[in-house]
Amino acid sequence: MDFAAYSNLAMMTAWLLYLVAMMVFGLEWAMARRVPDETVAETAEPALVGATVGAAEAAGTADGTSHRTVRTSVTVDPGRAPEGTDKWGRIALAITMVGWVANVVGTALRGVAAHRFPWGNMYEFTITTVMFIVAAFLVLAMRHRMRWLGLPVTLLATIGVGLAVEVFYVAVADLVPALHSWWFVVHIVAASIAGALFNIGSLLSILYLLRKGSDERGTTRGWLAQLPSTKKLDLWAYRTTAAGFPLWTFAVAAGAVWAQYAWGRFWGWDPKETFSLVTWVIVAAYLHARLTAGWKGSRAAILSIIVFVSFWFNFIGVNLVFSGLHSYAGV
Amino acid sequence: MKKTRKGGTEKPRALSLAETGRWLWTQLTSMRTALVLLFLLALAAIPGAMVPQKSISPARVLEFKTANPDLAKVYESLSLFNVYTSPWFSAVYLLLFISLIGCILPRVRVYFKAVRAEPPATPRRLDRLPESTTSSTTRSAEEALTAAATLLKSRHFRVVRRGDSVAAERGYLREFGNLLFHVSMVVLLIGVAWTNLFGYKGTSIVVTGQGFSNNITQYDDFTGGGLFSPRNLPPFSLSLDDFVVRFETGPVQTGAARQFTAHLTVTDAPGATPHKEVLEVNSPVQVGGTQIHLSSHGYAPIVSVTDGNGNVAFNGPVVFLPQDGNFTSTGAIKALDARPEVLAFQGFFLPTATVDQRGPHSLFPDALVPELFLNAWTSPPGPETGKPQSVYSLDTTGMTQIKTAEGTPLAVKLKQGDYVDLPDGRGRLTFVGWQRWAQLQMSSSPGLGLTVGSVGAAIVGLMLSLFIRPRRLWARAVEGEDGRTLVEVGGLDRADARTGLDDDVAAVVAVMDDGATPSSEGDE
Numbered sequence: 091m092d093f094a095a096y097s098n099l100a101m102m103t104a105w106l107l108y109l110v111a112m113m114v115f116g117l118e119w120a121m122a123r124r125v126p127d128e129t130v131a132e133t134a135e136p137a138l139v140g141a142t143v144g145a146a147e148a149a150g151t152a153d154g155t156s157h158r159t160v161r162t163s164v165t166v167d168p169g170r171a172p173e174g175t176d177k178w179g180r181i182a183l184a185i186t187m188v189g190w191v192a193n194v195v196g197t198a199l200r201g202v203a204a205h206r207f208p209w210g211n212m213y214e215f216t217i218t219t220v221m222f223i224v225a226a227f228l229v230l231a232m233r234h235r236m237r238w239l240g241l242p243v244t245l246l247a248t249i250g251v252g253l254a255v256e257v258f259y260v261a262v263a264d265l266v267p268a269l270h271s272w273w274f275v276v277h278i279v280a281a282s283i284a285g286a287l288f289n290i291g292s293l294l295s296i297l298y299l300l301r302k303g304s305d306e307r308g309t310t311r312g313w314l315a316q317l318p319s320t321k322k323l324d325l326w327a328y329r330t331t332a333a334g335f336p337l338w339t340f341a342v343a344a345g346a347v348w349a350q351y352a353w354g355r356f357w358g359w360d361p362k363e364t365f366s367l368v369t370w371v372i373v374a375a376y377l378h379a380r381l382t383a384g385w386k387g388s389r390a391a392i393l394s395i396i397v398f399v400s401f402w403f404n405f406i407g408v409n410l411v412f413s414g415l416h417s418y419a420g421v
Numbered sequence: 422m423k424k425t426r427k428g429g430t431e432k433p434r435a436l437s438l439a440e441t442g443r444w445l446w447t448q449l450t451s452m453r454t455a456l457v458l459l460f461l462l463a464l465a466a467i468p469g470a471m472v473p474q475k476s477i478s479p480a481r482v483l484e485f486k487t488a489n490p491d492l493a494k495v496y497e498s499l500s501l502f503n504v505y506t507s508p509w510f511s512a513v514y515l516l517l518f519i520s521l522i523g524c525i526l527p528r529v530r531v532y533f534k535a536v537r538a539e540p541p542a543t544p545r546r547l548d549r550l551p552e553s554t555t556s557s558t559t560r561s562a563e564e565a566l567t568a569a570a571t572l573l574k575s576r577h578f579r580v581v582r583r584g585d586s587v588a589a590e591r592g593y594l595r596e597f598g599n600l601l602f603h604v605s606m607v608v609l610l611i612g613v614a615w616t617n618l619f620g621y622k623g624t625s626i627v628v629t630g631q632g633f634s635n636n637i638t639q640y641d642d643f644t645g646g647g648l649f650s651p652r653n654l655p656p657f658s659l660s661l662d663d664f665v666v667r668f669e670t671g672p673v674q675t676g677a678a679r680q681f682t683a684h685l686t687v688t689d690a691p692g693a694t695p696h697k698e699v700l701e702v703n704s705p706v707q708v709g710g711t712q713i714h715l716s717s718h719g720y721a722p723i724v725s726v727t728d729g730n731g732n733v734a735f736n737g738p739v740v741f742l743p744q745d746g747n748f749t750s751t752g753a754i755k756a757l758d759a760r761p762e763v764l765a766f767q768g769f770f771l772p773t774a775t776v777d778q779r780g781p782h783s784l785f786p787d788a789l790v791p792e793l794f795l796n797a798w799t800s801p802p803g804p805e806t807g808k809p810q811s812v813y814s815l816d817t818t819g820m821t822q823i824k825t826a827e828g829t830p831l832a833v834k835l836k837q838g839d840y841v842d843l844p845d846g847r848g849r850l851t852f853v854g855w856q857r858w859a860q861l862q863m864s865s866s867p868g869l870g871l872t873v874g875s876v877g878a879a880i881v882g883l884m885l886s887l888f889i890r891p892r893r894l895w896a897r898a899v900e901g902e903d904g905r906t907l908v909e910v911g912g913l914d915r916a917d918a919r920t921g922l923d924d925d926v927a928a929v930v931a932v933m934d935d936g937a938t939p940s941s942e943g944d945e
Contacts, residue, residue, distance in 0.1 A: 263673040354714040361470035
């Protein structure tokens with residue numbers, strides 16, 4: 091059986107399905123144009139998370155119902171849209187799921203065809219990272235009612251798979267000897283999953299900035315109104331990015347261990363190494379910014395978006411622009 | 422702080438030296454400064470990826486300097502060819518680490534106090550906490566509080582009884598993880614510095630069948646750390662018995678490297694028993710504290726030069742250096758012992774030779790149709806000048822190029838096994854065959870253990886600081902006049918917690934109630 095051809099077919103299918111899902115998510119958002127802001131109640135929520143007891147007491151209202159307010163606002167379901175739009179959202183989610191299955195099949199068959207783990211070149215890394223991004227989205231959508239991430243995620247997935255299929259594609263081949271290592275497997279998988287989490291975090295930060303801008307102008311309507319509050323967007327951006335950070339640290343460290351085996355030095359300021367460190371430092375800066383007065387909110391969100399830029403530049407730009415030991419794009 | 426007064430302003434008092442120092446220290450160790458330094462570090466690292474670096478590829482630095490001599494001067498003055506050892510890059514990361522240490526030290530002190538402290542006092546109004554529930558039970562207050570304390574202890578809370586209430590706290594490991602991560606970063610830097618000061622790294626080209634002994638004179642290039650002495654080189658030696666190389670011959674990625682296997686015989690120290698080792702790209706050979714890696718490879722044509730007197734002046738492999746991915750290689754053959762005239766040749770070795778409009782070049786990295794393309798030079802035998810000369814290229818000053826009868830420079834093209842007689846009975850050059858050579862890299866990173874350990878600790882610390890969720894819970898039980906006991910439980914998360922605060926509160930109420938359904942205000 092020609093696994094490589096089936097893999098390509100599956101990836102084309104995934105691409106098409108992501109595209110369709112994106113359009114249906116777009117339809118859902120478009121239809122929500124007239125929906126008023128449902129989440130206003132949430133903005134009244136006192137800032138209790140992380141507060142000390144004293145502050146909590148100070149923040150409480152005189153009638154002692156403050157925790158009730160919180161509970162109420164938490165159960166406001168921002169994903170709950172009016173009947174018509176909700177249907178389209180569910181359809182889009184189902185299409186995304188099928189697309190993801192095709193993506194998984196495409197990636198797996200690629201490995202079968204090559205008789206190795208399918209992470210040897212840019213094409214394979216891109217389809218794998220998109221697979222992890224969409225997987226993270228599906229978990230968030232189904233377990234945490236975050237279906238509203240659908241449009242940006244499917245947009246990213248469509249662009250990602252499109253680039254992979256059209257630009258980065260190379261036929262199945264063996265690996266160069268420098269890639270024969272177990273460290274290769276853990277290094278790539280960790281980098282890919284961490285990258286997926288950073289991507290989701292950055293998308294959330296973009297939504298955060300959009301929502302924040304419209305809240306400040308008082309023009310929050312339509313699909314922006316269906317997003318959760320800025321506070322929740324910020325929190326989830328933090329959670330996903332923070333979850334990716336130890337993994338990214340591990341990916342960089344595993345790369346260094348592997349470099350020690352392959353080249354006899356664990357760090358050589360190769361462009362890829364440099365930019366993975368740059369990405370790491372920017373994530374660290376983001377995590378600190380969220381705790382620093384004057385940097386919370388918009389500035390931290392911008393740092394989170396820089397993480398996104400840095401990750402993809404490290405992956406695409408460095409391979410294509412700079413010459414280095416990681417220039418294995420094969421394009 | 423200027424105070425305006427009637428009749429004029431009072432000048433602020435100048436800060437004393439100690440005060441200025443303290444002010445600077447406070448500024449440096451603030452989170453805002455750390456943030457700016459982190460950002461600067463990210464920015465400062467970028468030029469090193471865009472401008473060729475001396476430490477990575479000196480050849481490309483030279484190339485750049487030849488192409489842009491004026492720009493190169495500016496770059497040189499900004500240390501842009503040595504970004505990662507430049508004063509400005511060093512300043513950024515050293516300041517960052519000083520800031521980090523300054524930030525961490527006081528927090529370590531605070532942590533050691535906090536880690537022994539008891540959970541904080543029970544707030545008067547539990548219903549003002551982010552999560553709270555009340556209930557009433559027939560049990561006594563004492564029973565209810567004991568039940569709550571037992572449950573909380575089993576859930577790894579630190580628990581203390583205070584009068585009519587129980588206070589509990591957990592998640593002390595979060596700050597521990599945070600501190601561990603930051604301390605590990607400092608240890609990581611120390612490990613890297615250790616490697617850079619005491620380590621060494623060098624390469625040597627070894628032709629199949631020949632050997633290498635770990636002595637500074639045998640290295641082609643060598644860099645030792647600031648505190649490394651070449652006398653500390655471990656006295657091992659090795660020979661390259663066999664070197665197997667295989668390239669992709671299929672239609673996809675044709676010519677890509679597929680296998681490199683070097684078979685070595687290693688003698689750890691003079692007099693020790695030699696042992697066989699297999700060296701591959703991702704599996705270095707370890708000899709004591711030294712790692713041996715395969716870093717590059719190429720061809721060494723075996724030639725034999727017979728001089729004008731009919732004696733063999735040179736016979737053996739000559740290392741040629743690859744110039745492209747298909748191993749079009751250049752090199753020089755020098756028969757300095759040739760008489761009456763010294764003979765020398767320079768040109769190409771092509772493993773799979775072709776000649777087209779680009780000139781002679783190789784089509785495939787493996788030696789399928791090996792050919793030599795050479796020019797020949799001659800000079801009278803001179804005294805040894807002692808001037809260092811590259812073995813890979815020919816310095817033709819003072820030499821005469823050998824020409825054909827027609828007066829054009831002699832261009833020799835030899836297939837394996839062929840020979841050519843030089844004009845005017847000057848001698849004969851035979852292309853006997855070829856060998857592969859391997860470039861071995863010897864390196865020692867004494868700080869490696871420290872570095873690896875600190876990275877591991879840093880990751881553990883990160884996980885603790887990101888995923889441990891400090892939580893405080895309080896339970897109060899007051900016996901009412903109606904004989905029932907009023908139970909109140911409240912809780913608070915001290916960091917972004919995912920879920921579970923309400924579950925914990927409900928569980929405590931349930932156990933205090935002894936299984937009675939808790940009446941939670943918050944439930945809807």
